[in-house]
Amino acid sequence: MKKGLIFVLFVVLISSFAFAGGQQEQGEVTIKWPSIWVGKDSKAPAVAALVQQFNEENAGSIKVEVEEQPNYDGYREKIRTSIAAKIIPDFFTINPSPTSLAYYDSDGILDFNEVMDADWKAMYNEGTIAQATHKGMLKSLPYEVAITPVWYNKALFDKAGASIPSNWSEMQDVMAKLKAAGIIPTSQMTGGSNAWTSMLWYSHFVASLGGPSAWDKPLSDPIYVKAAEMLLELYSDGNTSIDAIGGDAGVSGGHFLAGETAMFINGPWYIGRVKNDAPEVYANTMVDSAPAAGSNAGAQIGFLQTNLIAADLRESDPAKHEAIVAFTKWMSAPDNVARISKEAGSMFAIKFDSAMIDDPLQKSFIEAANSAAFTNKHLAGVFKAEVVSEFGQALGKMALGDATPAEFVEMLDKANK
Amino acid sequence: MVRENNTGKIILFLLPMMVLYILFFLFPLLYNLSLSYQEWNGITKPSFVGWENYKNLLKDEIFLKSVKNNLLWALVNGFIQVPLAAGVAFILARQPRFWKSLRVIYFLPKVISGVAIAMMWRAIYNPSYGVLNAFLGIFGNEPVNWLGQIGTALPAVMFQEVVYIGYFMIIILASVMSIPVSLYEAAQIDGANVFQQEMNITIPMVKTTLITAITLAMAYGMRHFEATFLMTNGGPAHSTTVMGLLLYNKMAAFNYGEATATGTILIIMGTLVIIVMRRLFRDNDNASVSQ
Numbered sequence: 058m059k060k061g062l063i064f065v066l067f068v069v070l071i072s073s074f075a076f077a078g079g080q081q082e083q084g085e086v087t088i089k090w091p092s093i094w095v096g097k098d099s100k101a102p103a104v105a106a107l108v109q110q111f112n113e114e115n116a117g118s119i120k121v122e123v124e125e126q127p128n129y130d131g132y133r134e135k136i137r138t139s140i141a142a143k144i145i146p147d148f149f150t151i152n153p154s155p156t157s158l159a160y161y162d163s164d165g166i167l168d169f170n171e172v173m174d175a176d177w178k179a180m181y182n183e184g185t186i187a188q189a190t191h192k193g194m195l196k197s198l199p200y201e202v203a204i205t206p207v208w209y210n211k212a213l214f215d216k217a218g219a220s221i222p223s224n225w226s227e228m229q230d231v232m233a234k235l236k237a238a239g240i241i242p243t244s245q246m247t248g249g250s251n252a253w254t255s256m257l258w259y260s261h262f263v264a265s266l267g268g269p270s271a272w273d274k275p276l277s278d279p280i281y282v283k284a285a286e287m288l289l290e291l292y293s294d295g296n297t298s299i300d301a302i303g304g305d306a307g308v309s310g311g312h313f314l315a316g317e318t319a320m321f322i323n324g325p326w327y328i329g330r331v332k333n334d335a336p337e338v339y340a341n342t343m344v345d346s347a348p349a350a351g352s353n354a355g356a357q358i359g360f361l362q363t364n365l366i367a368a369d370l371r372e373s374d375p376a377k378h379e380a381i382v383a384f385t386k387w388m389s390a391p392d393n394v395a396r397i398s399k400e401a402g403s404m405f406a407i408k409f410d411s412a413m414i415d416d417p418l419q420k421s422f423i424e425a426a427n428s429a430a431f432t433n434k435h436l437a438g439v440f441k442a443e444v445v446s447e448f449g450q451a452l453g454k455m456a457l458g459d460a461t462p463a464e465f466v467e468m469l470d471k472a473n474k
Numbered sequence: 475m476v477r478e479n480n481t482g483k484i485i486l487f488l489l490p491m492m493v494l495y496i497l498f499f500l501f502p503l504l505y506n507l508s509l510s511y512q513e514w515n516g517i518t519k520p521s522f523v524g525w526e527n528y529k530n531l532l533k534d535e536i537f538l539k540s541v542k543n544n545l546l547w548a549l550v551n552g553f554i555q556v557p558l559a560a561g562v563a564f565i566l567a568r569q570p571r572f573w574k575s576l577r578v579i580y581f582l583p584k585v586i587s588g589v590a591i592a593m594m595w596r597a598i599y600n601p602s603y604g605v606l607n608a609f610l611g612i613f614g615n616e617p618v619n620w621l622g623q624i625g626t627a628l629p630a631v632m633f634q635e636v637v638y639i640g641y642f643m644i645i646i647l648a649s650v651m652s653i654p655v656s657l658y659e660a661a662q663i664d665g666a667n668v669f670q671q672e673m674n675i676t677i678p679m680v681k682t683t684l685i686t687a688i689t690l691a692m693a694y695g696m697r698h699f700e701a702t703f704l705m706t707n708g709g710p711a712h713s714t715t716v717m718g719l720l721l722y723n724k725m726a727a728f729n730y731g732e733a734t735a736t737g738t739i740l741i742i743m744g745t746l747v748i749i750v751m752r753r754l755f756r757d758n759d760n761a762s763v764s765q
Contacts, residue, residue: 133726141516141730159728162518247622248707250726299601302710303622442727453710457624460711 086380088121090148091135096127099329099401107396111387119380121148130250140165145368148381151197153189153361156442160366161196167369169195172382180391185406188361197364198385199406203324204359204426205257205435207348212341213240213319222348225287232296235319243291244309244321245301247456251437252449254309255288255301257322258347259448260358260435262287266351269431272439276470280351285455285462287350292456302456314338322347324362325422328402332418344421346429355430360438361406365389440473447472503741510735515728527735537736540708540715541743543628547716548695548747550632552688559642560684564672566643567650577647581640592704595634596621599705621706624713631705631714635698642687649683650676685755689748696744717743 090108094100108121126132139146145165151157160166173195178186185199209221214231217238222228232242245255262284263271274280291297298304298312313321314335331339346355365385370378387393391409398405402419404426411423426432437445451468454460460468510527514520531537562580566573583591598605599620607617620630653676661671677684699718702708708715708723717740724733 137516137726137728156726156728159515159517162515247709250707299617299619300622302619303627303706305707442723443729446723446727449707450709450712453622454712457710459624 085116085118085120086377088119088147088377088380088384089124090121091124091126091132091146093126093129093132093150095123095125098127099326100397100403103397103400107388107393111384115380115383119383121384147370147377148365148367148384150200150363151366153197153364154438154442154445155440156445157197158191161191161194163196165369166196167367167371167378167381169198169367169385171371177386177389180389180407182406182408185361189364197366198389199361200365200389201326201361201363202359202404202406203326203362204357204404204422204429204432205322205324206344206346206357206422206425207261208313208321208323208327209343209345210313210316210319210321210338210341211343212337213238213316216240217319219319221343221345223354224349228348229290236295241298241312241318242296242320244313244318245291245297246304246306246309247302247449247453248305248308249449251445252452253306254322255291255452256436256445256448257358258291259284259288260433261322261347261356262350263436264356264358264431264433265347265349265353268353269356269433271433272436276466276473281466281469282462284350285465288452289455289462289465292452302453325402325404325419326362328416328418328422329400332402332416339418342418344418344425346425353430355428357425357429357432358435359426359429359432360434362403440469443472444469506734506737506741509730510738512731514730516730517728520731523731527731528739530732531735531739536712536715537717537720539712540717540720541739543714543716544696544698544740544743546628546695547632547698548692550636551691551695552751555636555639556642556646556684556687556691558636559639559687560646560680562639563643563646563650564676566647567676568668577644580643583638584640588700589704591634591638592701595630595701596705599630622710624710627706627710628714631701634705635701642691645687646680646683649680653679685751689751692747692751693744696740696747 092104094104105123108123112120126135133152136146136149136151140160140163143163143165145163151160170193181199182202185202186195189195189197189199213235214220217231217234217240219231219234222231235242243258245258246252247255263280266280266283267274267278271280292301298308298318300308309318309321310323310327310330312318314331316335316338328339331342346357349355365388367381367385370381389407391407394405394407395409395411395413397403398409398411398419399414399416402416402422404422411420414420414423436448447468451460451465454468455462455465509520511522511524512520513523513526566577597603601607601617601619601622604620606620607615611617618626620626657675657679658671661675666674697718698716699722702714702716703719703722706714708719717736721733721736721740724730724736
């Protein structure tokens with residue numbers, strides 16, 4: 058009797074496992090997406106709505122589960138360690154850089170060349186697919202793009218009786234007028250992982266001094282020292298806030314949002330933040346190219362901001378592979394991209410009807426991109442991570458008077474080697 | 475008394491922890507060591523480079539700066555934080571009014587997230603709206619960018635850590651409270667004042683605890699990372715950088731070879747600090763015994 062009962066229980070247990078396995082096989086495919094576009098990110102609501110709609114339209118067959126990763130550094134850390142451990146998330150995003158190109162060496166990441174046809178590729182703006190191609194592979198798909206013009210607070214300029222500077226000499230005059238009116242001319246920062254705002258100012262100066270091929274020049278070229286001299290001037294004589302040295306993005310952005318600084322640099326994703334947190338500043342903001350530091354005027358700093366990546370499951374899990382491709386197409390569909398753009402202010406590598414964009418600041422971003430004399434990458438998009446992290450430290454040293462502009466460039470060069 | 479042969483049982487009880495220790499400490503340690511002789515970006519196949527990673531580090535001024543800063547952290551923790559903690563513990567052990575509440579208050583920061591504490595101190599040090607500058611401003615002082623100046627950044631980060639003495643205070647207090655009261659009563663009868671009692675009774679009686687606290691504090695100093703990462707990210711101009719941060723940055727740059735070499739040096743230095751401390755105090759013990 059006892060043996061019989063044990064046998065029955067054993068059979069029930071085994072069949073329950075078998076049933077559970079069968080259920081998983083025949084049930085819906087789950088795509089796990091560790092996403093940074095959550096929480097206070099300006100794209101979060103639009104992306105959440107798109108995921109929800111995709112799940113509803115594919116109920117019973119595909120389900121996308123978003124794993125919230127609200128912290129950028131933590132997110133990058135998770136992605137890096139996951140890939141190193143060969144546990145590739147099903148679907149995720151990266152900020153393309155020379156360092157993240159190492160991901161292209163992973164066998165577990167899908168080469169989109171294998172799944173994209175000509176029609177799909179035709180959806181992308183000129184040159185973006187080529188920019189994301191490395192060693193002949195397209196292991197990350199261009200998605201969000203950006204230009205980072207200078208944000209000018211017109212109300213502060215008016216208060217100081219200044220106009221938007223078009224060259225360096227005018228910039229110096231404008232800074233003097235702003236300071237005389239008690240206004241801090243520029244937002245700067247040496248902190249964070251890449252001294253973002255100041256790194257963009259420097260990139261603008263390098264672009265203007267060196268032209269479209271500026272970054273092709275070695276760091277021994279005088280343009281880098283000249284650009285450093287200009288950046289140093291932005292840190293001198295009250296041209297930026299007292300907390301710029303050591304300050305992070307919260308500091309540089311915070312002063313602009315508070316209406317304390319007249320000039321700031323960031324990408325279109327910041328529009329939502331300004332609109333929500335500082336409506337008065339938003340109403341008075343215009344964007345334009347940086348004042349020409351050299352002979353090349355009207356340059357913009359533009360780059361692939363975020364690319365999509367997927368695990369290569371073609372052989373190990375064909376059903377999930379198909380689901381991932383379907384979801385990638387959904388997220389890349391022009392109408393869906395337009396929805397995110399409209400809500401968050403972001404710009405995309407995918408062509409979409411920009412007529413639906415009604416935000417004036419977002420429109421001016423698009424106009425600035427269209428009217429740019431040429432577009433260059435920023436320093437962090439050109440150099441490896443060691444140089445990028447050294448930038449803030451070297452800048453701090455220069456701004457504190459412990460290094461000359463030439464020594465600042467030497468520090469970058471050393472990190473590069 | 476018949477001594478039972480318990481070897482089998484002892485091994486049986488120790489085995490689970492030993493297995494975990496091997497799996498999660500010794501194996502990663504050896505793996506870390508092996509990686510430090512390789513060039514590896516975490517994705518492609520590693521290649522053997524011999525001592526190259528170590529040579530690169532020893533030539534690197536930033537690495538040498540981080541070693542110096544870690545040693546400074548160890549010294550400050552061991553010889554400023556612990557004596558402060560001991561001083562407060564000695565006072566509280568005499569059970570003044572509200573001593574129990576004070577004990578809780580001193581220990582409280584230890585149960586609060588280090589991230590929250592670091593963020594709070596960043597706000598305190600903020601040159602524009604920070605309370606420290608506001609206070610100093612009352613006396614006519616100009617605002618100071620505490621975390622943005624080479625001369626002030628490291629002391630500022632150290633101060634926010636050293637001031638929280640709760641952990642070591644609790645350890646030392648527990649030890650002081652276990653000293654028989656009769657010793658102090660006898661000393662009082664002999665006319666010893668409070669200072670003499672602390673010097674001649676308390677300190678010798680809790681010496682082992684003090685040595686343990688100093689060793690622990692120095693070990694924490696050697697592995698310091700969190701507050702520096704959150705408050706200055708090693709800046710300005712690498713003035714606050716530490717080995718843990720360097721290791722983190724090298725990992726972020728996919729330079730796993732140099733990152734693990736940094737980790738190995740960090741482990742060796744941490745071990746050396748502990749050995750030196752033990753030897754130093756053991757020698758003192760021996761000296762005092764021979765006297």
